[in-house]
Amino acid sequence: MLSTAEFAYNSMVNRSTGKSPFSIVYTKLPNLALDVVVLPKCKSGIAAKFTSHSTKMLEDVHTHLTNANLKxxxxxxxxxxxxxFNVGDLVMVRLRRERFPPGTYSKLSRRKIGPVPIISKINDNAYTVELPADQNTSLTFNVSDISLYHPPDPAIIEFSSSESSSSEAGED
Incomplete structure (x- = not known):
């Protein structure tokens, strides 16, 4: 069964490449058991059994892969x-290490840039932002690298020390 499963895996189209491993390596698809089905009036019981077994096995593999992807x-x-986010929202963008040109990354370099406006929405998971001109990186960011910009609070912050908090003379 292992060789049959391996053949099925190598002949299925990969979602990342859009091609099967067989078509990538050998530049053509192999002859499948399903190709035997199109033969008119095939009277061989062995061929019919092989075809039905292969068809069921391919359906099982597809079902298992679909269930695994859902999990x-x-x-x-x-x-x-x-x-x-909406177009025009001000956001803070996090730059990952891969976004820096080779040799320019430092642990102390600025990681968040902003506030920058969102200029377009690709989908719910990706947005295009307007970065400053000195940033030589792609303008498209994943939602995990974007956070909503909250302007600083304009209230005046008063600092007090424990020495001056006493209202009566002589108290510590």
């Missing part, structure tokens, strides 16, 4: 924060 999505969605 992965549910596990990730537990920790996901749903935050939607």
């Amino acid at each position: 992965y999505k549910a596990a990730v969605d537990v920790h996901r924060r749903q935050q939607l």
Whole structure:
């Protein structure tokens, strides 16, 4: 069964590449058991059994992959924060290490840039922002790297020390 499962995996289209591993390596798709089905009036019992077994196995693999993807999505969605922004909102953008040009990253360099306006929404998970001209990086950011900008509070902050908090003379 392992060789059959391996063949099925290598002949299925990968969602990332859009091609099957067979078509990438050998530049063509292999002949599948499903190709035998299109033969008119195939009277071989062995071929029919092989075809039905392969078809069922491919359906099972597809079902298992779909269920696994749903479980992965549910596990990730537990920790996901749903935050939607509108075009024109002021946000703070976090720059990850990969966003810095080679040799310019420092632990002490500025990580958050902002406030910057959102100039377009790609989808609920990606936004395009207007970065300053000196930033040589892509303008598109994942929602995990964007936070809403809150302007500083204009109230005057008064500092007091414990020495001057006493209202009566001679008290500590």
